[in-house]
Amino acid sequence: MDAVVKINAVERALAGQFGEAAPALPGGAAAASIRSRAFAAFERQGLPHRRIEDWKYTDLRGLIREAYAPASAPDKAALLRAAKAIKADGVDGTRKLVLVDGLFQAELSDLSRLEGGLSIAPLATALAADARLLRTEAADDANAVVALNSAFARDGVVIALADGASLSRPLHIVHVMTSATSASAYTRAHIRVGAKSSPTLVESFISATDAAYQVNDSVFVTAGDGARLDHIRLMEDGADAFNLSALDVELGKDAALNTFNLTSGAAVSRYQLNLRFAGEGARAETFGVNLLRAAQHGDSTLVVDHAVPGCMSRETFRSVLDDRARSVFQGRIIVRPDAQKTDGKMMTRALLLSEDAEADHKPELEIFADDVTCGHGATTGALDEDLLFYLRARGLPEREAEALLIQAFVGEAIEAIVDEKLRDAALAAADRWLKERAR
Numbered sequence: 079m080d081a082v083v084k085i086n087a088v089e090r091a092l093a094g095q096f097g098e099a100a101p102a103l104p105g106g107a108a109a110a111s112i113r114s115r116a117f118a119a120f121e122r123q124g125l126p127h128r129r130i131e132d133w134k135y136t137d138l139r140g141l142i143r144e145a146y147a148p149a150s151a152p153d154k155a156a157l158l159r160a161a162k163a164i165k166a167d168g169v170d171g172t173r174k175l176v177l178v179d180g181l182f183q184a185e186l187s188d189l190s191r192l193e194g195g196l197s198i199a200p201l202a203t204a205l206a207a208d209a210r211l212l213r214t215e216a217a218d219d220a221n222a223v224v225a226l227n228s229a230f231a232r233d234g235v236v237i238a239l240a241d242g243a244s245l246s247r248p249l250h251i252v253h254v255m256t257s258a259t260s261a262s263a264y265t266r267a268h269i270r271v272g273a274k275s276s277p278t279l280v281e282s283f284i285s286a287t288d289a290a291y292q293v294n295d296s297v298f299v300t301a302g303d304g305a306r307l308d309h310i311r312l313m314e315d316g317a318d319a320f321n322l323s324a325l326d327v328e329l330g331k332d333a334a335l336n337t338f339n340l341t342s343g344a345a346v347s348r349y350q351l352n353l354r355f356a357g358e359g360a361r362a363e364t365f366g367v368n369l370l371r372a373a374q375h376g377d378s379t380l381v382v383d384h385a386v387p388g389c390m391s392r393e394t395f396r397s398v399l400d401d402r403a404r405s406v407f408q409g410r411i412i413v414r415p416d417a418q419k420t421d422g423k424m425m426t427r428a429l430l431l432s433e434d435a436e437a438d439h440k441p442e443l444e445i446f447a448d449d450v451t452c453g454h455g456a457t458t459g460a461l462d463e464d465l466l467f468y469l470r471a472r473g474l475p476e477r478e479a480e481a482l483l484i485q486a487f488v489g490e491a492i493e494a495i496v497d498e499k500l501r502d503a504a505l506a507a508a509d510r511w512l513k514e515r516a517r
Contacts, residue, residue, distance in 0.1 A: 089124050091145040093117075096229055099148055103232060105205035105212065112212045116228035123222040135406040135438045136377040138223075141346050142320065146292050148230065149179035149261035156256040156286075161186060163254055163286035169312070169503045172250035172280055179256055180263030181233045195243030195275075201234035201266055211236065211268055213298065221350070223322050227296045230264035234295075241272035241302065248278035248308075248497065255284075255291045255316070262292040273302035273330070278497055279309045283343065285316035292320040293344075303330040303357055308337075310500050312507050315343035317372075324350045329389075331357030335364075338495050340504055341376045342369040342511040348377040355382075355389040355417070365491040366395040369511040370403035370435075377406035380424075384417040393424040396488045399435035400515060410442040411452060418447050424454040429461065429487050431480070477516045484512065 096117050103113060125142060126133035152160065160178045164186065175198065176186040182200035189198060205211055212228045235251060251267060271277060283293065293315065301307050307327075315321050321344040329335055341347055353362055368376040382391045397405035411422040428437030439456035461483050469479035488508060495501040 085124065086139060088139075088142050088145045089121070092226070093121065095145065095147055099230065103230070104202040105209050108209035109205050109212055112209055113229045116212070116225045119225040120222050120229060123225070126222055132379065132408065135408070136348050136375065141375065144260075146260045146262040146290070148232065149255070149257045149263055149291070151181055152178045152183070152256055157183065157186065159256045159286040160254040163284050164252055167252070167282055167284055168506050169250060169280060169282060169500070171499050172248045174250045174252055175235050176252045176254065177233065177263075177265055178254050179261065180265050182235060193243065193245055195240030195272070196245065197238045199236045201236055201268075202232065204236040211266070221324070223294065223348075224296055224324050227264055227266060227294050227324070230294070231266040231296070232264055234266040236268045238270045239272050239275045239277055241274060243272060243275045245277050248280050248500065250280040250282065253281070253283045253293065253295065254286055255293070255319070256286045257291060258287060258289055260290045262294065265293075265295045267297045269297065269299045271299065271301040271305045271307050274304040275302070276306040277308075278500070279307065280500060281311040283313045283315045283321060285314070285319065285343070287316065290318035291316065293322065295321075295323045297325045299325070299327045301327065301329050301333040301335065304332045305330065306334040308496050309335065310495055310504065311337075311339040311349075312504060313339070313341045313343055313347060313349070314507060314510070315347070317343070317345060319344040321347040323348070324352070326352045328354045328356050329360040329362065332359040333357060334360065335362040336494065336496060337363070338365045338491065338504065339378065340367045340369070340507055341378070342507060344374070344376075346375045348379065350379045351381070353380070353382045353391070355384050355386055358386050358388045361390045362392070363494065364391070364393045365494045367488045367491050367508070368397035368399075368405045369488070369508060370397070370405055371400040371511075371515055372403065373401070374403045375406075376404070377408070379406070379408040380410070382409075382411045382422065384411070384413045384420045384422060387417055388419045389417070390421040391423070394491055394494070395426040396491050397428045397437055398431065398484055398488065399428065399437060400431040402432070402434045404436040404438070406438045408440045409454070410444065411454070413443075413445045413447050413450050413452065415446045418449040420447065420450040420452065422450070422452045426456045428458040429484065430458060431461065481512045481516070
């Protein structure tokens with residue numbers, strides 16, 4: 079018999095906020111119906127807690143002590159702070175699509191001279207035509223956080239790239255929080271990658287406020303036959319932020335995905351990637367780096383679903399932990415009965431810089447086919463003392479020597495970024511973390 083979990087103060091606060099916010103949320107009557115069903119699904123489940131296997135290391139009922147109300151629309155001063163933060167972000171040469179405090183800002187975005195076959199629209203506008211963008215199936219999902227996103231999502235972007243279309247520069251979704259008081263933002267993106275097209279998508283999460291805040295973001299991607307998507311995500315939210323994000327990707331026949339995530343911000347974060355192979359011959363490479371210090375908690379959870387034959391997946395994850403930080407890696411490869419000739423491998427490694435740091439690894443294989451090649455591994459260790467002594471004996475200060483070894487440790491994952499400028503941006507984000515640690 080399942081244990082009954084009582085509704086806590088945060089869940090009651092969320093119910094009150096939904097009741098207040100619902101009448102003003104975009105999308106009309108059809109969307110309102112979907113939102114109500116989604117919030118009912120959240121109420122049935124409540125905030126995920128350690129009794130749920132996928133959340134045993136990230137107990138949101140214990141970690142989230144307060145539900146912040148949705149942020150107000152940013153004023154002129156907030157937009158100026160956001161523009162300044164974007165300029166300092168250092169990701170150049172991209173088509174920026176900017177969300178400030180959870181709302182799309184056309185004046186800060188680059189919507190001029192769209193390439194042929196590319197369309198971009200704010201989610202709030204697109205919902206009027208298609209309420210299904212709130213993903214009705216989320217109401218029946220086991221993931222209560224995504225159901226909460228379906229209920230509250232105010233804005234985001236809807237991107238469509240036609241078959242065979244090409245882009246001159248990467249698309250860059252920038253999330254900036256500016257609210258001077260504690261607030262929350264619920265955002266969502268839908269991205270359709272046409273057959274045989276090959277875009278690059280960047281996501282950035284940055285802060286322009288000293289206040290605590292909460293982010294709940296969902297991204298849904300479908301990649302057509304023969305398409306290729308390169309995806310880079312840099313999460314550098316404020317030190318007191320909560321970031322709960324989900325990426326859902328479906329790959330068509332012979333499609334390819336190369337995705338990289340770097341988490342160095344937020345007090346508590348969870349990034350969940352759900353990847354489904356819907357067409358034969360598809361390939362996916364997933365790379366991740368957690369750089370955590372102080373009392374940060376960073377959770378990366380991957381579910382790779384091989385539903386058809388002849389597909390390949392690779393998952394490579396690195397975490398570097400200092401002070402009392404905690405990193406969680408949960409990776410599950412599922413091979414369905416019809417998915418013969420599957421090739422799936424997963425490797426996670428953690429580097430502990432402190433005796434108080436903690437790394438939790440949970441790689442899993444669920445194999446229901448017999449003609450497959452699958453494997454996983456996990457290691458945890460400290461800096462190599464011999465290498466550290468070698469560098470220090472040649473005159474490097476201890477922190478600089480450690481930084482070199484840390485850069486080498488995470489380098490394999492970062493080097494997987496195809497675009498050189500975006501690779502440099504990821505290296506710069508890692509360097510910012512190292513400089514903060516050295517203070």
